[in-house]
Amino acid sequence: MTDDTTYETTRDSAGPAVPAGAAGVFGERLPLAIRYVEFLGTAGLERGLMGPRERPRLWDRHVLNSAAAASALGVGEAIVDIGSGAGLPGIPLALARPDLRLTLVEPLLRRVTFLEEIIDELGIEVRVVRGRAEEKGIIATAGDADVVTSRAVAPLAKLAGWSAPLLRVGGRMVALKGESAADEVERDRAALAKLDFDGLRVETVAAPDAEPTRLVIGTLATRMGHRGSRSRGGGRRGR
Numbered sequence: 001m002t003d004d005t006t007y008e009t010t011r012d013s014a015g016p017a018v019p020a021g022a023a024g025v026f027g028e029r030l031p032l033a034i035r036y037v038e039f040l041g042t043a044g045l046e047r048g049l050m051g052p053r054e055r056p057r058l059w060d061r062h063v064l065n066s067a068a069a070a071s072a073l074g075v076g077e078a079i080v081d082i083g084s085g086a087g088l089p090g091i092p093l094a095l096a097r098p099d100l101r102l103t104l105v106e107p108l109l110r111r112v113t114f115l116e117e118i119i120d121e122l123g124i125e126v127r128v129v130r131g132r133a134e135e136k137g138i139i140a141t142a143g144d145a146d147v148v149t150s151r152a153v154a155p156l157a158k159l160a161g162w163s164a165p166l167l168r169v170g171g172r173m174v175a176l177k178g179e180s181a182a183d184e185v186e187r188d189r190a191a192l193a194k195l196d197f198d199g200l201r202v203e204t205v206a207a208p209d210a211e212p213t214r215l216v217i218g219t220l221a222t223r224m225g226h227r228g229s230r231s232r233g234g235g236r237r238g239r
């Protein structure tokens with residue numbers, strides 16, 4: 001394991017200083033996380049995937065904030081991350097937790113190209129599927145995911161409607177939300193119950209040196225709420 005203090009004052013060539021806590025989160029994959037932040041801060045900005053104001057806060061607000069969701073994921077679970085954009089939270093999760101099996105779903109070609117490039121460069125095993133989460137047959141393993149993650153993609157009820165057909169019964173939706181998390185749960189509780197999500201809760205988690213992340217978690221109790229919507233079809237390898 002890398003010593004936490006090693007990177008305390010490190011400043012990579014293109015990005016902000018690497019927080020000391022990052023070493024504990026990414027372990028021996030810290031150099032890959034640094035490269036990812038560098039890529040976000042260069043290509044990500046140039047291609048308009050991240051706003052220029054995000055550059056100084058790529059670690060705490062985005063990458064470490066995303067990686068904190070790993071605490072809600074079990075060993076070896078199959079994760080579908082919908083609306084990955086520039087790879088959040090999917091790429092930090094893959095880097096922090098190499099045991100996870102990750103599929104990133106993103107409709108926009110520009111973003112898919114970015115994802116494929118960075119996955120290739122980092123040499124990590126992550127699938128990319130181009131499409132919308134609600135498209136039938138977009139993911140070959142629809143109905144088998146242990147967890148569907150998302151961050152800043154859609155209101156909770158809509159996310160739940162997209163997540164349910166992708167999940168196995170007993171699988172969880174883990175939505176990374178901002179301060180509105182509790183209000184969204186109250187507002188959309190009935191819609192989620194209709195889809196047969198159980199045990200709805202908000203968990204606040206935080207990686208060291210990062211903004212806290214609010215996770216809205218619900219477990220798909222049965223498939224009755226979206227009967228007949230399970231789809232099977234071709235996804236495609238992004239690499």
Ligand SMILES: C[S@@+](CC[C@H](N)C(=O)[O-])C[C@H]1O[C@@H](n2cnc3c(N)ncnc32)[C@H](O)[C@@H]1O
Binds near residue numbers: 152
């Ligand atoms: C605000 S961005 C957030 C990106 C990333 N999750 C993050 O936290 O930085 C929303 C992303 O969701 C994608 N998206 C929008 N509708 C979608 C859908 N129906 N299925 C999958 N992705 C979708 C967009 O293309 C965009 O990349």
